Amino acid sequence: MNNMSSENKTPSVCNCINLRRASLVMTELYDKYLAPSGLNINQFSLLRHIDRLGPASVSDVALKMRLDRTTLVRNLKAMEQQGYVQDIAAKGSRSRQLTLTESGEAVLIAAGQLWDEAQNSVEQSLGTEDLAALTSLLSKVESMMP
Template sequence: MDKKVYNKQSAVCNCLNLRRASQAITEVYDEFLAPSELKISQFSLLKHIKHMGPVSVSALALKIRLDRTTLVRNLKPIEVRGLITDIAEKGTRNRQLKLTDKGLETFEKAERLWSEAQSFIEQYLGKDDINTLTVLLSKIEALVP
């Protein structure tokens, strides 16, 4: 990735700084993942479904800490693209999601691109700052039960 780095001024508000950082990191991952036609949020869903699958929507929502309504809305595009399927018996209310062959192929291609994004971020920030960032983000997440 040939990305210019701009020195941007931080805001006084911690929340605003975190939101800006989140948007920036999302943009970097999305740019790396573009050849797979996945966004980082979609890649994350495929990754969790692959490792947990078949998985119910409720279990997936708990694992990724997303409310069910938002999760169902985010699952739609990857379901429409034929990347996941519901293998639950007809007539049951509890969906069981798993990757299709196309989904697995897309995931594997995207996983290589995701690894490149990971490396780029690690090289840009450095190992020590990545470790510090991980600790700080965990502390921030712990603010809310």
């Protein structure tokens, strides 16, 4: 995690910078918890979405994750190379059908326990009420763009 002293953590006058800083800290925290699984939070989220959607196209996964296709394809390529994701679409099909492999399911289960620990850590640090308020505010921020 970032080793800045607390005196250097004064909020910026820029709301965007404050959100980006908080996002970086949260990403580092989840990555630290997930490290024993070999996944980072982006990879974990991708595997979890594919698992929950069942066989799904790249477009469906991108839409559900609210990511652009380029970012998704870049992350997906690594997951396929590691043997966690496979395309089960018929040969010649124009649309890929993504699903987890057995090793993808296994790493997702192991990482899921670590993710739960990260979730609990955040809730312990922020408290239930503040976490609910943060979630509500983040939803409002996300809805600012149509």
